[in-house]
Amino acid sequence: MTSGGREGAPFAAARRGTPLAPPLRTPPTSGIHPEVARRPDHNARMTDDWKRRLDALHADLVRRDDPVAWVTEADAVEASRRYPQIALRGPVFGVAARDRTAAEPGWRLLKPVVDGMPQQARDGLNSHLWFRAKDDTDDPAARRELLAAVAVLERAPADEVEALGVRYRVVRGDEFARTGDDGLEPPRPTDLEPVSPSWEDPGTAPSPDVGYVLDPDRDEGPMAGALRLGLRDFTYTGDRFPPDVRADSEWAARTHPDVVRLPVGFSVAERDGSDWTPCGSLAATPHEARRSLYEGMARVWAMLYRFDEHKKALYARAAETFRAAGRADEASVEDRLFRICRVERMVRLGPDGPEPPRPSDLDEYGPMKLHPTLHTDGTVQYDD
Template sequence: MKEDWKRQIDRLHADLVRRDDPVAWVNEADAVTASCRYPHIAVRGALFGIATQDSASGTDWRLHGPVADGTPQQARDGLNSKLWFRALEDTDDPAVRRELLKAVAVLEREPADELEVLGVRYRVVRADELARSGEDGLEPPRPTDTEPADRSWTGRHHPPSRDTGHVLDPGRAEGIMAGALKLGLRAFAYAGARYPADVRRDSERAASTHPDIALLPVGFGITERIGKGWRPHGSLMPTPHDARRLLHDALTDVWPRLYELSTAEQARYARAAERFKAAGRNDELRAGDRLFRICRIERLVRWGPDGPEPPRPSDQANDYPPMKIHPTMDEDGTVHHDR
């Protein structure tokens, strides 16, 4: 096994030399520095989303949207809505609408992790969310992480996910360090008393049934120092600036309304947010006795002979039952709100 790892790393190195890409070399050097400063891996938990594959060709699996749901049922409900609205808005063919609504009906009554609809396989896929850590805590963004061309702090803030359309490919690694990470995580399994026994068993089994690793696009999130640990806040963002802006907006708008902060607390948060904004690319913010950091998040999907790993039995523990989400629709597109 060690010789196989060495051969794979050697191939990645040879490819990097062959391409002779200065940007790739800078990214690689940045990754080496980060791995030395933040050598540990902190497991943040599982996320779920939908992947699709063309049934006839059986080729690439692609992400159908963000892998960001906290439970498998949230991902199923999202697919339910997408198929229902596709039946409502995207076709005038009764036969096509009938097939879409048949899939919706399944999702309304069953915790289905895979469906085939109009020649496309839809699968609920499971990802592990990871962050690197070192002596000073979780890893912040790297200098080479991509920033948006327009680093605005005003206007609508709904950045598109980098997940949508992403091809899941366990054979691809963006550089030597990414390849080493994938190889190092092949045997990774949850351990320790904080994980229930069934979670540990499922994790150990997955390392055998789905031994390969496909990496997802890197994301960025808000974390807060709580004692010796860090607590996540808000959604995963596609760039460091999007996460900074999410923190700024939380301090100046969302949290004051959500938590009914006093006038003095609102003023303190507003001052901290403006200092943070003025700094431009700062990745830490202190508001009173609270310390926030923009954190770099990595995610992986395990891969087996039939593709990406679906939810594990122990993932279902926090699920809620399937349910009817939208009104009944006829195959002619008529929606009945009283059914």
């Protein structure tokens, strides 16, 4: 649910709910940082690898002769012109799995890459394995192997475990948004919306992350491919990032040089002077983010922040105005401006798969026991 509070703390690496970092200025068709673009080795690679890859993407677009794909590509070109910069929010974490016995044994996302700390993703993996042991098998040996992995996650901040032939890894991504002269990029006309959008149904669309194949050659078109290739050289720079964060970022670009762009998401951001502060969780569709903003203004914030009757009525009217506009992407109330923004994420890949958390990524708490003791015969012990 979107938060109604202001989160005006200075940007800090590996923190969530903070203003977006100042944008990186990028050429309108690629997403390449200008300092990177000047490097001779980068220019050589662009002449060779980039050209081959982009030519292949363009040829595929022509071959498919798909009007929807052409319109989507035109949207991407227009977005790169109107929002030519990239604003970094910071790291996000999720879980990927690789089943060696599967027909396609590559890495796939098991849990959405949306957590603000590595330990949150580890806890999600802990619960996944515990419930698999409880509900998905009657074999004591299989249950024992799953519970052994759970025990590892309870004792230490482990970023990888293996059970029943499946490797599980906590993975790290970066979340960013495009930005231009008027702020963050809103949803595009070609972004998917629900067929029958509801303002009342509390249900949410399933995360498109789950089951997503981490394939570095998976691109939707030339513009997406250009951005992905440009992001390969992206690193954290500038004094606002601590030295260990910058060093880890540069090291990751060498050890995990490939990039996968994850499914696009949508969120609410509030303008605070020249900054935009993201608030709320990542939504699968623009309408889901709009509904979150509507609920916040109409009901939730009044309860959380104990609005008086005048302020409650003011926010309720703003909510109904926003709802009546249908697919509006901005709402204002008092001196506050909110925007539905388009959120992108990337995960780095190396020879052994997706990048795990970095040493400089912060946790606010450590591993712990999350569930009752489960015995290998399936009995749950609740009194320990």
